[in-house]
Amino acid sequence: MNEASENRTFWSRTGLGLVLALAYVATIGLTWDGIGYAKDEGYYFSAARSNFGWYPSLLKNLFEGQPGRSFTRQDIDRHWKNNAEHPPLLKVLMGLSNHLTHEWIPLLNYGSSHRAYSLLFSFLLILFLYRFAAERWGPPVAVGAVALYAVLPHTFFHAHLNAFDTPAVALWLLCLICFRRAMISRRWAWGMGLLWGTAIASRNLMYFLPFLFLILYMASPYRHRFFAFFPAIPQLMKQTPVWKFVLVGACFVLPFPLWLFGVGWLNLGIVISLCVLCGWLSYALLRKGSTVPLHWATALSTLLFAPLLQVLFWPWIWYDTWGRLGGYFKRHLNPPAWETYYLGHMHYNPPPFPWHYPFVMSSYTIPVTILFLFLIGLGVLIWRVKKAESTGIEFEANSLKKTGIFSLRWESGHVLNTEDESRTPVITPRWDTLLVVLGAVTPLLIIANPKTPIYGGTKHFMASMPFLAIGGALVLKQTAAWIVSTIHAPKLAGAAFSLLLAAALLPGVLGIFNTHPQSLSYYNELMGGTNAAEEVGMQRTFWAVSTRGVLDKLNEVAPQRAKVYYNNTPWDSLNAYRQDGLLRKDLRRTDNKDDADFFVLNNWRVHYDWIYEMRDTLGVPYAIDAVTVNGLPLCELYANVKKHPDLAPGTPTVEIWPSQNVKK
Amino acid sequence: MAENETTRTGRLLAFLTAAVLLVLAVWSVSFYLNLWVSDVGPDDWSRAASRIEKDFRPGDIVVISPSWLTFGESEFVRRNLPYRQADHPEIEEFPRAERLWIVAAYGRCDFAAMEERTGSPLVMEKVGAFTVALFGTKGFAKGRYILEDHVPEAEVYVTYPNKKHFCPWKPEKNMHLCDENQDWHSVYTRLHPRRGMLRKSIWAHPVQDGDKTIVYHDVKLGSRLVIGYGMTEWAAALDGGGSVTLSFGTETETLESYTMESEPGWHRVSLDTSKFANEIHDLHVVLTTDNQGRRHIFFEAFVTDE
Numbered sequence: 004m005n006e007a008s009e010n011r012t013f014w015s016r017t018g019l020g021l022v023l024a025l026a027y028v029a030t031i032g033l034t035w036d037g038i039g040y041a042k043d044e045g046y047y048f049s050a051a052r053s054n055f056g057w058y059p060s061l062l063k064n065l066f067e068g069q070p071g072r073s074f075t076r077q078d079i080d081r082h083w084k085n086n087a088e089h090p091p092l093l094k095v096l097m098g099l100s101n102h103l104t105h106e107w108i109p110l111l112n113y114g115s116s117h118r119a120y121s122l123l124f125s126f127l128l129i130l131f132l133y134r135f136a137a138e139r140w141g142p143p144v145a146v147g148a149v150a151l152y153a154v155l156p157h158t159f160f161h162a163h164l165n166a167f168d169t170p171a172v173a174l175w176l177l178c179l180i181c182f183r184r185a186m187i188s189r190r191w192a193w194g195m196g197l198l199w200g201t202a203i204a205s206r207n208l209m210y211f212l213p214f215l216f217l218i219l220y221m222a223s224p225y226r227h228r229f230f231a232f233f234p235a236i237p238q239l240m241k242q243t244p245v246w247k248f249v250l251v252g253a254c255f256v257l258p259f260p261l262w263l264f265g266v267g268w269l270n271l272g273i274v275i276s277l278c279v280l281c282g283w284l285s286y287a288l289l290r291k292g293s294t295v296p297l298h299w300a301t302a303l304s305t306l307l308f309a310p311l312l313q314v315l316f317w318p319w320i321w322y323d324t325w326g327r328l329g330g331y332f333k334r335h336l337n338p339p340a341w342e343t344y345y346l347g348h349m350h351y352n353p354p355p356f357p358w359h360y361p362f363v364m365s366s367y368t369i370p371v372t373i374l375f376l377f378l379i380g381l382g383v384l385i386w387r388v389k390k391a392e393s394t395g396i397e398f399e400a401n402s403l404k405k406t407g408i409f410s411l412r413w414e415s416g417h418v419l420n421t422e423d424e425s426r427t428p429v430i431t432p433r434w435d436t437l438l439v440v441l442g443a444v445t446p447l448l449i450i451a452n453p454k455t456p457i458y459g460g461t462k463h464f465m466a467s468m469p470f471l472a473i474g475g476a477l478v479l480k481q482t483a484a485w486i487v488s489t490i491h492a493p494k495l496a497g498a499a500f501s502l503l504l505a506a507a508l509l510p511g512v513l514g515i516f517n518t519h520p521q522s523l524s525y526y527n528e529l530m531g532g533t534n535a536a537e538e539v540g541m542q543r544t545f546w547a548v549s550t551r552g553v554l555d556k557l558n559e560v561a562p563q564r565a566k567v568y569y570n571n572t573p574w575d576s577l578n579a580y581r582q583d584g585l586l587r588k589d590l591r592r593t594d595n596k597d598d599a600d601f602f603v604l605n606n607w608r609v610h611y612d613w614i615y616e617m618r619d620t621l622g623v624p625y626a627i628d629a630v631t632v633n634g635l636p637l638c639e640l641y642a643n644v645k646k647h648p649d650l651a652p653g654t655p656t657v658e659i660w661p662s663q664n665v666k667k
Numbered sequence: 668m669a670e671n672e673t674t675r676t677g678r679l680l681a682f683l684t685a686a687v688l689l690v691l692a693v694w695s696v697s698f699y700l701n702l703w704v705s706d707v708g709p710d711d712w713s714r715a716a717s718r719i720e721k722d723f724r725p726g727d728i729v730v731i732s733p734s735w736l737t738f739g740e741s742e743f744v745r746r747n748l749p750y751r752q753a754d755h756p757e758i759e760e761f762p763r764a765e766r767l768w769i770v771a772a773y774g775r776c777d778f779a780a781m782e783e784r785t786g787s788p789l790v791m792e793k794v795g796a797f798t799v800a801l802f803g804t805k806g807f808a809k810g811r812y813i814l815e816d817h818v819p820e821a822e823v824y825v826t827y828p829n830k831k832h833f834c835p836w837k838p839e840k841n842m843h844l845c846d847e848n849q850d851w852h853s854v855y856t857r858l859h860p861r862r863g864m865l866r867k868s869i870w871a872h873p874v875q876d877g878d879k880t881i882v883y884h885d886v887k888l889g890s891r892l893v894i895g896y897g898m899t900e901w902a903a904a905l906d907g908g909g910s911v912t913l914s915f916g917t918e919t920e921t922l923e924s925y926t927m928e929s930e931p932g933w934h935r936v937s938l939d940t941s942k943f944a945n946e947i948h949d950l951h952v953v954l955t956t957d958n959q960g961r962r963h964i965f966f967e968a969f970v971t972d973e
Contacts, residue, residue, distance in 0.1 A: 342904065348931060349904035372691045379684065478684060485681030506688050510695035517699060528698045534773060537735045538754060538863065612899055615858040615865070620841070625741040634707045634772065635735050653744035 015142040020133030023149050024126045030153075031125055031162045035115050037520035039551025044165045045576030047097055048117055050086035051165075055098020057082035057318060076322045083319035087327070088334050091317045092204040093167050096120045113582040117165040125162050128173035129153070132469045135180050139435050140477060143500050147476025150504060151376065152469050154511030156518060156525035157368050157461045168462040171206040175466035178202050178212050179442050185301040186223060186429050192297065193288040196281075196304030200312030207335050208466065211449060213305070215441045222437050223429050225298040254280050270324050277311040284308075340456030344608035347540030355453030361464045362447065367530045367541070368461050370510035373475060374527065380474025381443060383481075387436045443470035460523065460545045479503050521632050523548055534635040547571040547605045549638035552630030554580060556640055558587045560627065560650055561601060566591050568599035570610050602641040614639075621645055624653050704796075707772045711795030712739025718794050719768050720746045722801070726765030730756045732776040734863045754863030757781040760893055760935070762810025762969040769800045776800075808893055810969035812886050814952070815856050815867055818843070822884065823854045825877040832877070845879070851963075854881055859965065861897060862933035868895070868965035873911050873954035883950040888943040889972040892922075892950075893935070896966035900931035909958030913966060918949040927964065944972070 040048075060082065061073040072078055086094065097117045105116030129149055137145035152158060161168045181198050184191035202209035220226065240248075258272030284307055287295050295303075314320060320327045340352045346363070350356055366374060446466040449455060455463075483500035487493055510528065518525045518533060524544045526536040537543055550572045557567065567590055569577070580586035593599050596617060604614050617623065618641070626639035627650055642650035716739075719729060729743060729750035736752065743750045753759050756769060757780040766789070769776055776798070782788065784806035791800045814821075823834040823843035834845035834854065842855030854871045861868075873879050896913055906929045914924040915938055923938050950970075956962050 342901075344900070349900040351904040371695055372688055375687060375691055481677075482681045482684045482688075485678050486685060489678045489681070503685060503688060506692035509692050513695065513699045517702070528695050532698070532702055534733070534735065538733060538775075609901060612859045612901065615860065619858045624744040626738065627741075629738045631738055633702055634738070636738055639738075651741070653741065653747070 016137050017130075017134060019142060020130045020137065020145065020149075023133055023146070024129035027129045027149070027153055027162075028122045028126045031159075032119075032122060034519065035118060035163055037551065038160070038163045039520075039548040040114055040576040040579045041164055041166065041546035041548045042571065042573055042576065043546060044114070044117070045573035045579065046086060047094060047165055047167075048114075048579055049575040050089075050094045051097035051101060051117060053082055053085040054091055054094045055102065058095070059102075074318075074321075079318045079321060083317070087319050088331065089167065090204050090206060090313075091319065092201060093120075093170055093206070095316075096123075097165055112584075114165070114579045115583075118163060121162065121165065121169050124170035124173040128169070128176060128469065131173075131177055131180055132472070135176075135183075136473050136476065139432075140473070140480070143483075143497075144473065144476045144480050147479050147500075147504055147507075148469065148472040150508055151373055151472040151475045151511075154508050154515065155369060155373065155468055156511065156514045156522040158465055158468055159515055160519075160522035160525075161462055161465060166462075167206050168465055171208050172466045172469065174202040174205055174209060175212070175442065175446070176469050178209065179215065179438055182212075182216055182219065182301065183430060183435070183438060185304075186219075186225070187297065189288045189293050189295060189297060189300050192300030192304050193285060195301050196284075196306075196308030197312065199305045200309040201316075203309055204313050204316040208446070208449070208463075211445060215445060216301070216305070218441060219434065219438055220298075220301075222434055225429070228296070228298045250283070251280070266325070270321075274311070274314055277307060277314075280307050281311055338456050341458040342607075342609045343458045343460075344540065344542040345457065349609060350457060352456075354456075356455065356457045358451045358453050360457040361450040361461075364461055365447070365464070365467075367526050367536070369527060370514050371528045372507045372510050374529075376475030376478050376507055377471040380476070380478045381440070381471060383478055384436050384440050384443070384474045388433055388440055439470045439473050443467045443474065460542070475507070479507060518632050521549060521552075521630065521637055524632050524635075524637055533632045537635055542608060543606050543635060544637045547573075547576070547638075549605060549630040550576070550603055551580070551585065553603055553628045553638055553640040554586050556628035557590070557601060557603065560642070561587070561590055562647075564589050564591060565600040566593040566595075566598055567601045567603060568593055568596055569603045570613070571605040571607060572603065600643050600646050602643070603638065604641065605638045606636050617641070624651055627651055702773075705773050707736065707739070707796045709739065711772075711797055712742045715770050715794045715797040715799055716742035716746050716748060718792065718799050719743075719748060719770070722790070723748060723768075724766065726763075727768055728761055728764040728766075729768040729770060730761070732756060732769060732771040733773065734860060734865060736772060752860075752865045755780075757784055759864055760895075760969075761804065761807055762813055762893070762971065764804050764807065767802045767804060767807075769798075769802065771798045771800070772796050808891070808969075808971040808973045810893075810971055811889050812883075812970040814883060814950075814968045815869055817883055818854065818856050818869060818881075820884075821854075822882040823880070824882075825874060825879050827877040843881075845874075854879070857965075859899075861965075866895070866933075866965075866967065868967045870963070870965050871952075871954050873956040873959055873962050873964060875909070875956055875959040879954040881952040883952075885947050886950045886970060887945060887947050888917075888940045888950070889970045890939070890941045890944050891971050891973070892938040892940050892968055893971055894925075894938060894966065894968040895933060895935045896925060896927065896964070897933040898927050898929070898931060899963040899965070902961045902963040903929045903931040905961045907958075908960035908962040909956045911954060911956045911962050911964050913964065914951075914953040914955070915968070916951045916953070917943065918951065921951075921953075940970075 057073065057079070060078070061070065064070050064072045083091065097120050100120035101113070101116045104110045104119050105113055110116070111119060129152075132152065133145045133149050136148045158169070158172070178199055181191060181195050185195040199209065199212065202212070220229070254276035258269055258276055261268040261272040284303055287293060288300060288304065340350075340356070342349055342351045345357065345360060369377060444467065446464040450457065450464045480500060483496055483503055486499050487496045514525050514527065515522055521544070523546065524533050526533050526541065530536050530539060530541070550569065561567070569592060574592065577586060577592060581588050596602075602617060604610060606614075621643055623641050623644050626636070627642050628640040629636040630638045644651050729748050731740070731750055731752045732754060734752040734754045740750065754775065755777065756767065757777055761767060767785075769778070769781065771778070778788070778791070778798070778800060781800075781802055785802045786805055789801040789803065791798070819836050821843070823845070825832045825834065825845055832845065834843040836842075837844045840850070842850075842853040844850070844853045846852040851872045852874065854869060856867055857870055858865060858867050860866070869881070871879060871881065892915060894915065898911070902908070908929070911927045912924050913927065914921050916922045922940065925934070925936065952966070954964060
C-alpha cells in the first residue's frame, strides 16, 4: 500500500469521521441557546456540584495533611448522597466540566458549562459510529448513518442536555464496538473490562450489555471452545502451576473470614482481592506473548474490572456497601414511574405499561423518510444475519491491520490462540450484522417490557438509533448501487447516493427547524405534526424544558420580589436560570398557589385540570405569554389578576366561566 | 438465470425504495409548507375577533377549533365575546347558544358535518390563518334548564344508613361542602378540558358509606335530559377505587343509572323524560360507589324540549 492510498484510508476510515464528529458537536454547541433547563438537568446540576465537589475537597484535605477527613462517612455522605439512585461517573464529569469551563476558566455560562460534558460523548458517538460503519460497510454507509442519526429531532434535542441519555447512547455503541474488537484482541479484551466498568458506573442501561455479549459470543466460533472447555478442565488443571490456584483461591476465599471482624473488613478484603486479580489479569493480557485464551479474555476482564471500577468510582458505596448497593439495584428492578399521557390514557404506577410504547413513539417521532429507511434497514439487517456469509461478502481483514490512534493493534481477523491455531473467522459479516441488530432492538425491547416505566418519552430507547441508522444507510447505499447499475452509469453512484441521502435527511432537517428549541415536542408527519399529537392523546412535552421561553416576559412584567408558582420546574433549574441571567434574582418561588403573583405552567396533561381550576377560581382570563409550536402551547405564563388586574384585563365571559354565570 | 432473477428483483426493489423515499420527502416538504402557511399568528387572532365583533349578537357563542388553540383567546376576552374551545363542535352540545361562530385553524373543523347538522353557514370567510363561519343552531338542542347553572341553589346531602347529612353551599369556596376538613367531599362546578372541548361541569366525589344526592327543586322537565359524564384521566390512571353509579330521577322514581369504571373519557347520553314533559318535579342526581378511592367524577346535564 503506498502512502497516498494509506492517507486515503486514514481519511475515509477516521479523518472524515473526525470532521463529522466535530461538525456535529459544533452544531450542538451553537444551538444551546433557547433550550430550557430540563427537570432532570436541575437535579443533575445539584448532584454534579455535590458529587464532583468531593474531589477538590479531597485535594484540599491532602494539602492540609488530613486526607482522612475525605474518607469519613460524614464527608462521603455529604457529597455522594445527592442523587445516589444513579451511578456517579457522569455526574462527576458534569461537575468537572462545570469547573473547567465556568468556575476555573469562565468560558461558558453555568448551565452550558455542565452541558459541555455531553459534547465529549456526542463526539465519541459520531466518531465511532462513523468508524465502525466505514470499516465494515464503507464510507458512504458511514456518512449516511451519521447523517441519519444527526437529524433525528429527539436525539438532536437530547444531545444538548446535561443528562445521561446521549452519553448512554455513546457508551452503548462504544461497548459493543469494543467487545467486537475484544473478540480478537487481548488488549481490547483488557480495555473492554475497563470500558464496561466505566459504563456501568455511568448508566444502568449498561447492565443489559452482558446479555448481548453472551449472544454474540455464542454466535461466534468461540462457542465450540466454550463447550469444549469443560471436558478439558482436568487436563488444564494438570498443566496449571499450583501457585496460581493458591493465589486465585486465596483471592476468592480470604475476604470472607474477615467478615468476623466486621463488614468493613470484608469489603476491604474484596477490594484488595479484586485489585490483585485485576493487576494479575492486566499483566497476563498485556504482556508480550500473552497466552491467555482469547475466548476467556473478555469475560475475565469484564467480570473482574467492572465491580472494581464501580467501587472505585462511587464512594457512596464505601460505607454500608451492601445496603446501598441493594437499595440501588432494588430501585432499578422496581423503578418509579411518572405520569405519561399516551394514546389518550394517563399511564402511571403500578405496571403493566403498554408494551407498544417504544414502537409507537418511534413511529411518531422519527421523520417519515428515516422511519421508512429504518424499517427496511432493520429488515435487511435481519435478513443478512441469515444470509450474509452466503452472499459472498468477505470480511475486509486487511484493512484492519492498520494501527494508529483510533485503531489499536488488530491482531488479525482470525482467532489466534495457542491452544488452537485453526484460523476460523470470528468477526464475519454475519456476526457484525447480528451485533447491529442486537444493538438496535435491545433498547426497544427493554422499554417494551410491560414492567419498565415509559415516562421518559423517547430518551430511554435512543440507544437503538445509531444502529438503526446503519441499517438505513445500508439501504440507501444498496438502492443507489442498484439504480446506477441498471442505468449503466457507475460514475453516478455518488450522485445517486447523495440525492437519496438528501431526500432522506430533508424531513428531519425541516422537523428540527420547525420545532427547535422545542424539538422534544417533535412529532412526525404521520402524526400530523406536534399540534396533532394533542388530539391523538400524546404528551405535548416532557421535562419542563419550555419554561425558558416565558422567562423574558416574566422578567419584563413582574414587580420586584413577585412570587412565582411553577408547576413542573425544579428549584435547581431555576437557580441555573438565575445564575445565567435568564431569570431575575429578586423573583421568588412559591409553592402556595393562592399566594402566587404569577404561574409558569408547563402543559403536561396531568396538570390540565388544575390549570383550568386555577384559572376558574382566580378568574384568570388568559395566559399573558406562551411557548408554542405551530399554535400548540407547551408552557404558559399566567398573572394572578386578583393581584395584578392590569396584566390581563378583561372580564371572563359567560360561556366558559361558570362562576360568573351561576345565580347566587 | 437465478442470478438474473435476483438482479431484476433487486433493481425493482431499489427503484421502488427510491420512489417511496422521494415521494415521502416531497410529501414531507409539502406538509411543512402547508403547516407554516396555516400557522396562526397574533394578527390572525385579532382580525378574527374583530370580524366576529362586527356582527355579534347576544346569544352568540364563539367556538375556537381545535381545542388546544388557546394562546390568542385574550382577543375574545377583551372584546367580551363568550367563547370556548372544541375540536369537534359538530358533535357537541351548546345549550345556551342562539348562533355559533366557528373560528377554525389548521383545517381541523369539519365544516361539512357542521353544515349537515345545522344547515348552510350564514357566514364563511377566510380571516388570516383562520376560517370564520357562522351557523344557526337548528340541529342543536336548546337547554331550558342547565344543571351546572343552578348548583348553588341545589340541595346536596349524603344519605348514610342512619342519617342524612346536608352539605351547605359555601359562597366563599363556591361549593357545597360536606366536610369542612375535606374539600374533595363536595359538589361544585369547574372548568376542565375533556374529549377535545373545554367544559364546565359539576364535580362530585362519591363516598362509599352513603349516597351523595344533588336535588334540583321544582324543575320543569322537558322531553329529554341531555347528559354528559366522565372520570378524570388522573383518577382513572391511579385507579384504586370502585365503579361509580350516576343516577338521574325524580322525587318518586329513578329514571336511569349510568356506571363508570376506571376509564378516562366522556360519555354523552340522552334520557327520555317525555312522560314528565312540562311537569314540575324535583330532579335527583345520586352518586354511589363501593370504594371511594380517587373517584373524581364530573357530569353536566340540561333539560330540553327538542
